[in-house]
Structure formats: structure tokens, C-alpha cells
Amino acid sequence: MNITLAQAEKAIVAAKQKSTAIDTKMNIAVVDARANLVAFGRMDGAWLGSLDISIKKAKTARYFDMNTGIIGELSQPGQPLFNIEHSNNGLITFPGGVPIKNASGEIIGAIGVSGSSVENDHAVAEAGASAI
Amino acid sequence: MNITLAQAEKAIVAAKQKSTAIDTKMNIAVVDARANLVAFGRMDGAWLGSLDISIKKAKTARYFDMNTGIIGELSQPGQPLFNIEHSNNGLITFPGGVPIKNASGEIIGAIGVSGSSVENDHAVAEAGASAI
Amino acid sequence: MNITLAQAEKAIVAAKQKSTAIDTKMNIAVVDARANLVAFGRMDGAWLGSLDISIKKAKTARYFDMNTGIIGELSQPGQPLFNIEHSNNGLITFPGGVPIKNASGEIIGAIGVSGSSVENDHAVAEAGASAI
Amino acid sequence: MNITLAQAEKAIVAAKQKSTAIDTKMNIAVVDARANLVAFGRMDGAWLGSLDISIKKAKTARYFDMNTGIIGELSQPGQPLFNIEHSNNGLITFPGGVPIKNASGEIIGAIGVSGSSVENDHAVAEAGASAI
Numbered sequence: 414m415n416i417t418l419a420q421a422e423k424a425i426v427a428a429k430q431k432s433t434a435i436d437t438k439m440n441i442a443v444v445d446a447r448a449n450l451v452a453f454g455r456m457d458g459a460w461l462g463s464l465d466i467s468i469k470k471a472k473t474a475r476y477f478d479m480n481t482g483i484i485g486e487l488s489q490p491g492q493p494l495f496n497i498e499h500s501n502n503g504l505i506t507f508p509g510g511v512p513i514k515n516a517s518g519e520i521i522g523a524i525g526v527s528g529s530s531v532e533n534d535h536a537v538a539e540a541g542a543s544a545i
Numbered sequence: 546m547n548i549t550l551a552q553a554e555k556a557i558v559a560a561k562q563k564s565t566a567i568d569t570k571m572n573i574a575v576v577d578a579r580a581n582l583v584a585f586g587r588m589d590g591a592w593l594g595s596l597d598i599s600i601k602k603a604k605t606a607r608y609f610d611m612n613t614g615i616i617g618e619l620s621q622p623g624q625p626l627f628n629i630e631h632s633n634n635g636l637i638t639f640p641g642g643v644p645i646k647n648a649s650g651e652i653i654g655a656i657g658v659s660g661s662s663v664e665n666d667h668a669v670a671e672a673g674a675s676a677i
Numbered sequence: 678m679n680i681t682l683a684q685a686e687k688a689i690v691a692a693k694q695k696s697t698a699i700d701t702k703m704n705i706a707v708v709d710a711r712a713n714l715v716a717f718g719r720m721d722g723a724w725l726g727s728l729d730i731s732i733k734k735a736k737t738a739r740y741f742d743m744n745t746g747i748i749g750e751l752s753q754p755g756q757p758l759f760n761i762e763h764s765n766n767g768l769i770t771f772p773g774g775v776p777i778k779n780a781s782g783e784i785i786g787a788i789g790v791s792g793s794s795v796e797n798d799h800a801v802a803e804a805g806a807s808a809i
Numbered sequence: 810m811n812i813t814l815a816q817a818e819k820a821i822v823a824a825k826q827k828s829t830a831i832d833t834k835m836n837i838a839v840v841d842a843r844a845n846l847v848a849f850g851r852m853d854g855a856w857l858g859s860l861d862i863s864i865k866k867a868k869t870a871r872y873f874d875m876n877t878g879i880i881g882e883l884s885q886p887g888q889p890l891f892n893i894e895h896s897n898n899g900l901i902t903f904p905g906g907v908p909i910k911n912a913s914g915e916i917i918g919a920i921g922v923s924g925s926s927v928e929n930d931h932a933v934a935e936a937g938a939s940a941i
Contacts, residue, residue: 417589447711448857449596453585455577457549464581476858490886493927499899500862593712594740598764622754635763663757681853713860717849719841721813728845 414515416445416522420545421452424524428541432456439528439537440467446521448475463527469503470510470525476501478520481510509534511542546647548577548654552677553584556656560673564588571660571669572599578653580607595659601635602642603657608633610652613642641666643674678779680709680786684809685716688788692805696720703792703801704731710785712739727791733767734774734789740765742784745774773798775806810911812841812918816941817848820920824937835924835933836863842917844871859923865899866906867921872897874916877906905930907938
């Protein structure tokens, strides 16, 4: 099972609405089950540096099938996955990356959001993922 | 002047319509005046390898403010820009990348399309750029 | 549909047999439908530089769902895809990369072989792909 | 002295058996004495992000001729090798990479395993290395 472009665009619409509702400007990336980009949108005025971060968050969430923030807890100094961020051409392991599941609970892709606090990034990513 | 996300999304909608009309499956990328990605869509079943090519075409068109195919003529063996493709982390200089102008004729971004013959890629890119 | 590790290993066994039969030493890479590495084997004494080439051939064959040599014809000076090799972190477009299909004719991965002449590389890749 | 392909394949078979015995799905990479890939296998359903990590673990273990986990202790904040992971195009320094020795105790390569907890990754790597 793989996310379609129509589903990915639906996730981006929902993420943009949430982002506007909480007064933020986000970069929003959706990758498919292969961790390749399917759809992307950068809201006007969003940080330039967040473009790459949003894509890396989406990829990271699919690479390990979990929210990026969970990996970030395990990659702290002294934790089991310290500096895992050096793999896969760069992971981003703070919140804002969330797997996307279909109705059967299968992971069909992931969404990554960057442009505000990590709490806001995660909230917008959740809004996008929940739209599927 | 810089392209907005709304404009970029309009270009992608137009490009998708043209792509469907000529029975192709395209990767479509829109970059802004700074050559950074603004919006992206990969149609279901499009070649995997065309994802990167579509983004590189859009960037190449904005880097030099001309259709990518024109640069490709200048980069042939014996021509003035031979192997310019080695710059900027990789250019793509065959047709499919087109600058996007606003009503005043200013370049505000570019679109890159990949997924079929270079003639089809260029036709879909033109359709997207003309929608602005 | 995606190639399994057991199928990929079968392809490598067949490719090694063919390679030995024609007295060559090959690097043999198999990628899945997502163009990610599934299995790899480098025969004793094979060229070091062929390691990366074999992987890039396999990826290239899956990126565009055709034998790498066909892309190489289109990427010659004056041809439509001149210098496409600069995309996707480096393509290899001379022979030796071949898509792998299942019994239904669906592409489930690809094999890339490097270590001898391009004719030999292609023959070994064909032997591997035909084993599935 | 350098590992042969036959030895590397033996290590992968042993690692796969151990991985199955403890109910995990692993990426398994074997590099030679020069830290170049010799053999690789990704078990069906293993995390996508672990492909690169398994190869980096194997290389890291051979680059410094010790288990990756030992380097990870030295690379913590305040320790002598803090952030050594930035070298060599990215090291992975948590457990799962183990040097491979021949009967004389010479290091002839290394194995890297990724796909589960670091304890499981290390156990599977040990099983592979011990098979030589």
C-alpha cells in the first residue's frame, strides 16, 4: 500500500489549515511508503532552512515508522542511538515527523513539518496525518 | 517579486491537467525566485528517477532565467558551456524547465517537469508556467 | 509487488555462476521496487571502483524501468537526455543494469553488474534477472 | 589477509539465522579489510533507514578495528572523540558493528547489523562474525 498524490495533497491542505489556525508559516512535506517525496508546500514567508528539515522529518518518520520525536529521545547523549542523525544523508529527530496510516492501520507514507516550535510543528503534522 | 504558494499550486494543477490530457505521469516541481522549492507533486506511477530531475530542471531554469533546453544546447561538446551540469550540485539541461513570470514579465520562479519525452515534459512545464 | 531477499539472493547466485563461466570477477547489486539495496556480492578480486557502479546501475535501471544501456544511448551528446547522469546522486547509463520482473511481468526490482566489458556486465545482469 | 565473498556470505547466513531466532528483521552488511562492501542482505520488512546504518556500522568497526559501541562511549559529550561521527561521510557509533577476524586473529573485515534494539543488533553481528 502506498499513498496517492490525492491523499498527499489532502494531508497538505489539512496541515495548511492547522498552520493558519495557530498563526504559523510552515514547510510541509509528504513522502510515500518508499520515503520518496510525493507532495510539498512551503507557505509564504516560511523559514528557508525549514524546507530541508521538513523533508528530512518526513523521511525519518518513514525510515523507522515512528514519530521523529521518539527517535530524538533515543539519540540524546548517553542514550542508545546517540548521533544516529549522521545516517541516511541526515536525519532530523525532533518532533514534526509523523507516519501516515491508511484505514487498515498500514503505514503508507509520512508527513514532515517545520517552521515554528517543535510543539507547533508536531501539531500541524498530526493534523495532516489525521486527514487521511 | 516572488511566487506565492497559491500561484505555485495553480501551476501544478494546470500542469497535472495537461499531463493527464496527453496521457503521461509527471513529477512537477515549482521553485521560487531564490530557486528554492515551493510546491511539488508526483503523479501516481511516475518514474522514481524523475523526482530529482524535475526539481533540478526547475532550479536550472531559475539559476539562469531561461528554458533548460537552451542551456543544453550550449553545454554540448565543443560549445561554450560544455559540462556546466557539474555545477550547483547537478544541473539538468534538457527540456522541461521553464521560468515563471508575473503579469509585468518579471521572473518570480520556475517550473520543472519530468516523466516522459523531453517534448512532453516541456509542453507540461509550459502549461504550468502559463497558468500564472 | 516487491522482490524478496530470497529472490535477490537467487539472482546473485545465477549472476555469479554466469560470471565464473565467462571468467570474470563482478560486483553484483540487487535493488527492490523502491530502488533500495536488497542484496549485494563482490567476487574476490573484482575492481574496487565497480562496487559503486554496480549499485548505481541497479538503481538507474529501476529509476526508469529500462536497461541502463538504453538510457546511455539517449544521453549521448546531441541526444535528448544529454548528461542526465548528473541526477539522482549519479546515474550510470552504460550496459549492465537490467530490471527484474516477476512471473506476471511486473517490475519488482533491478540488478546491476560491473567488473568487465559492458557486454559481459550486461550478460551477467541478464543471467541474474532471468533467474527470477 | 582479506575476507572472501564466500566467508562474507557465511557470516550473513549465520546472522540471518540468529536474527530469525530472536524474531527480528535485520539489514546485514559485511565489509572487507579495506572497509569496502563485500556482501549485503536486507531481510523482508526490515526498516528502510537501517540499510545505511548497517553499512556505516560495518565500516566504522573496520575503520577503527573495534566494536562500534566502544567508539560510541568515547564520542559522548566531554569524551575524547566527541562528535567523531562527522568524519568519513558519517560514522555510526552505537552497538551493532563488529570486526571479523580469521583463525590467526587478524582482522579481515567487519560486519554491521541494524534493525532492532542495539542489544539485538550487536548479538546478531556477533553471531555473524563468529561464523568465520
